[in-house]
Amino acid sequence: MITTLPRGLIVSCQARADNPLHGPSFMGAMALAARDGGAVGVRANGPADVRAVKAAGLPVIGIQKVFSETHPVYITPDFAAAASIVEAGAGIVALDCTPRARNGEAPQILIRRIREELGAEVFADISTFEEGLAAADWGATYVATTLSGYTEETEPKPDHPDLALVERLAARLSVPVVAEGRYNSPDWVRQGFAAGAHAVVVGTMITNPREITRAFVRSGVPG
Numbered sequence: 357m358i359t360t361l362p363r364g365l366i367v368s369c370q371a372r373a374d375n376p377l378h379g380p381s382f383m384g385a386m387a388l389a390a391r392d393g394g395a396v397g398v399r400a401n402g403p404a405d406v407r408a409v410k411a412a413g414l415p416v417i418g419i420q421k422v423f424s425e426t427h428p429v430y431i432t433p434d435f436a437a438a439a440s441i442v443e444a445g446a447g448i449v450a451l452d453c454t455p456r457a458r459n460g461e462a463p464q465i466l467i468r469r470i471r472e473e474l475g476a477e478v479f480a481d482i483s484t485f486e487e488g489l490a491a492a493d494w495g496a497t498y499v500a501t502t503l504s505g506y507t508e509e510t511e512p513k514p515d516h517p518d519l520a521l522v523e524r525l526a527a528r529l530s531v532p533v534v535a536e537g538r539y540n541s542p543d544w545v546r547q548g549f550a551a552g553a554h555a556v557v558v559g560t561m562i563t564n565p566r567e568i569t570r571a572f573v574r575s576g577v578p579g
């Protein structure tokens with residue numbers, strides 16, 4: 357199958373409302389910096405940021421985070437969320453494909469509708485091997501380990517990425533497997549590719565200076 361996401365490093369450019377770098381102008385600049393540094397794709401949250409990161413000219417994996425008091429699923433939980441980011445220019449839609457409760461359509465319905473009605477590729481964020489197999493079966497274009505460590509089944513979250521999950525999925529699936537979640541150093545990224553990843557997504561350690569600063573401070577800065 358021909359897919360639009362090349363092999364290589366993808367940079368997630370996201371900053372929540374409480375982050376000093378929140379907003380499309382900062383995220384757009386992050387995407388340009390990522391492109392100049394050699395990234396082959398960008399992941400971004402919400403229509404405004406998707407529009408801004410498009411300027412880097414790289415494939416965009418768009419998500420729409422919608423937080424709810426009652427449902428744990430927040431990454432592109434329904435069709436309207438998916439449509440809004442495709443409308444903003446994302447060619448690839450990432451969504452939570454775990455079986456957890458959501459305020460929206462079931463993942464198998466969303467995958468089909470995003471491909472057929474929006475003409476976009478689907479990037480399935482999963483947390484376990486079984487969820488990855490199911491998402492590929494339902495027609496996901498890519499399967500990514502994004503949610504490993506973030507669901508009840510996979511908690512507590514370790515400090516390191518889930519390389520074993522990448523390895524198992526890559527050995528079984530014919531769709532590209534993407535490594536995402538806590539790839540916090542170039543060495544972890546190298547190991548992600550060695551485990552069989554088609555691409556590796558790095559967020560925090562490239563685009564979140566507040567967290568990067570915290571990591572330095574925690575490493576033994578006195579005071």
Ligand SMILES: CC(=O)N[C@H](C=O)[C@@H](O)[C@H](O)[C@H](O)COP(=O)(O)O
Pocket residue numbers: 368370419502503506536537538539540557558559560561
């Ligand atoms: C679990 C969840 O909501 N992950 C989010 C998905 O969009 C982002 O907050 C992460 O930053 C992204 O997955 C990249 O991972 P890391 O920042 O660890 O490199």
